[in-house]
Amino acid sequence: MASAPQITAPETILSELSAIVGEDKLRTDQDTLHSHGRDWTKAHEPAPLAVVFPRTTEEVQAVVKLANALHFAIVPSGGRTGLSGGAVAASGEVVVSFDYMNHISDFNPVDRTVVCQAGVITETLQTFAEEHGLYYPVDFASAGSSQIGGNISTNAGGIKVLRWGMTRDWVAGLKVVTGAGEILELNRGLLKNNAGYDLRQLFVGAEGTLGLITEATMQLTRQPSNLTAFVLGVENFDGIMKLFNRFQSEMDLTAFEFFSEQALQKVVAHSGLQRPFESTCPYYALLEFECLNDEVAEQAMALFEACVEEGWVLDGVMSQSIEQLKNLWRLREDISETISQWTPYKNDISTIISRVPDFLEAVENLVNAEYPDFEIIWFGHIGDGNLHLNILKPDNLDKTDFFEKCGKVSIGVFEIVQRYQGSVSAEHGVGLLKKQYLGYSRSAEEVALMRQIKQVFDPNGVMNPGKIFD
Numbered sequence: 352m353a354s355a356p357q358i359t360a361p362e363t364i365l366s367e368l369s370a371i372v373g374e375d376k377l378r379t380d381q382d383t384l385h386s387h388g389r390d391w392t393k394a395h396e397p398a399p400l401a402v403v404f405p406r407t408t409e410e411v412q413a414v415v416k417l418a419n420a421l422h423f424a425i426v427p428s429g430g431r432t433g434l435s436g437g438a439v440a441a442s443g444e445v446v447v448s449f450d451y452m453n454h455i456s457d458f459n460p461v462d463r464t465v466v467c468q469a470g471v472i473t474e475t476l477q478t479f480a481e482e483h484g485l486y487y488p489v490d491f492a493s494a495g496s497s498q499i500g501g502n503i504s505t506n507a508g509g510i511k512v513l514r515w516g517m518t519r520d521w522v523a524g525l526k527v528v529t530g531a532g533e534i535l536e537l538n539r540g541l542l543k544n545n546a547g548y549d550l551r552q553l554f555v556g557a558e559g560t561l562g563l564i565t566e567a568t569m570q571l572t573r574q575p576s577n578l579t580a581f582v583l584g585v586e587n588f589d590g591i592m593k594l595f596n597r598f599q600s601e602m603d604l605t606a607f608e609f610f611s612e613q614a615l616q617k618v619v620a621h622s623g624l625q626r627p628f629e630s631t632c633p634y635y636a637l638l639e640f641e642c643l644n645d646e647v648a649e650q651a652m653a654l655f656e657a658c659v660e661e662g663w664v665l666d667g668v669m670s671q672s673i674e675q676l677k678n679l680w681r682l683r684e685d686i687s688e689t690i691s692q693w694t695p696y697k698n699d700i701s702t703i704i705s706r707v708p709d710f711l712e713a714v715e716n717l718v719n720a721e722y723p724d725f726e727i728i729w730f731g732h733i734g735d736g737n738l739h740l741n742i743l744k745p746d747n748l749d750k751t752d753f754f755e756k757c758g759k760v761s762i763g764v765f766e767i768v769q770r771y772q773g774s775v776s777a778e779h780g781v782g783l784l785k786k787q788y789l790g791y792s793r794s795a796e797e798v799a800l801m802r803q804i805k806q807v808f809d810p811n812g813v814m815n816p817g818k819i820f821d
């Protein structure tokens with residue numbers, strides 16, 4: 352029978368950590384424990400033992416080896432913009448922050464790759480690419496604070512997935528420290544590499560449960576030209592899907608997003624932005640394309656007019672400048688942050704595109720029947736089959752009661768997800784918040800294999816325990 356791991360005195364752990372990272376890179380003050388002990392989810396109270404700020408892969412390795420030797424748990428911490436509690440440290444863990452591992456190096460213009468330490472901020476990489484005449488296409492509202500290591504660990508998606516895919520598609524190589532403390536260099540930037548299993552892909556989206564990503568070789572691409580957006584007002588979800596099919600069949604779109612009138616009202620009130628046009632419509636689609644020349648512009652306008660004639664579009668506007676493009680995008684991108692003041696209960700669900708219309712109808716019927724008193728904010732990446740369903744907490748309802756009531760309805764939502772063979776977490780990951788629902792989109796066999804994989808990379812269970820599954 353295996354004996355229980357010995358508990359090590361906190362003072363011993365702290366002094367050993369200090370010996371690795373240096374006294375100034377070990378923090379135990381309440382402010383740091385609080386700020387670095389959680390992500391954007393507010394359901395758990397942070398309570399880590401300490402936060403360490405390593406500067407090299409070797410220091411990270413030493414911390415992981417120490418965790419194995421002294422039996423403490425590690426929680427990785429990037430920009431902490433996650434929405435599933437993947438970076439929450441609520442039980443005396445040691446948080447490993449990548450804030451000081453934020454250097455970009457080894458730009459290779461021929462391969463169009465660049466090496467980033469895990470703590471490089473997404474926007475810094477985007478700006479670096481632009482300064483070199485290239486483009487890093489994975490983009491989302493939190494790009495100003497999210498870090499590349501966290502993006503990879505959660506396989507972050509965002510607003511341009513339709514055209515450019517998710518973070519996974521841009522990871523050409525990874526340097527990781529496994530849960531057992533080995534340093535692995537995975538794929539090394541190769542475009543073609545069929546020499547056995549692609550271990551790099553296991554670390555993408557693993558939420559730090561297999562090891563810690565310390566460095567990534569990121570792929571860049573050509574810059575898009577003259578991105579132009581329409582915001583179109585529509586009557587119902589059915590109209591949105593018809594619009595999507597029509598545009599998608601005739602043009603290459605770079606994004607196809609949607610949001611509801613309620614979402615728009617909240618963003619306009621919060622930001623002072625203008626409404627896109629005077630008419631009030633139940634839903635809005637935001638679609639973007641590269642307006643390469645006059646011919647494309649004319650084609651886009653003709654499509655818009657055809658959709659109006661069909662009765663699918665009630666009103667619309669097309670951006671005429673970068674400034675207008677940015678402002679139209681803000682109507683969509685600012686939603687999540689704007690509604691955060693209502694302590695929303697979040698759903699991040701998906702199915703394949705062809706099933707989206709029926710899936711939407713089923714979810715909408717359930718939600719309308721079950722949440723009569725709660726305000727519902729719909730938005731999301733409809734072109735990716737990914738819907739964000741946020742339920743806002745009424746002021747007079749206690750947080751615990753609210754989450755409990757929403758959790759009950761969630762079961763119905765996830766049953767629909769299961770019926771449509773969709774995902775209970777399309778892009779935000781499982782973390783702590785979705786783990787009890789994992790079985791609605793992954794089979795028991797799959798989860799059992801995931802556990803075995805974890806065991807291989809992290810035999811002592813030191814890496815982000817309790818995330819994805821118990």
Ligand SMILES: O=C(O)CC[C@@H](O)C(=O)O
Nearest residue numbers: 492684687697731739741
């Ligand atoms: O807050 C949300 O529910 C979604 C956040 C993000 O994924 C977005 O698409 O804006």
Ligand SMILES: [Zn+2]
Nearest residue numbers: 509732739778
């Ligand atoms: Zn999203």
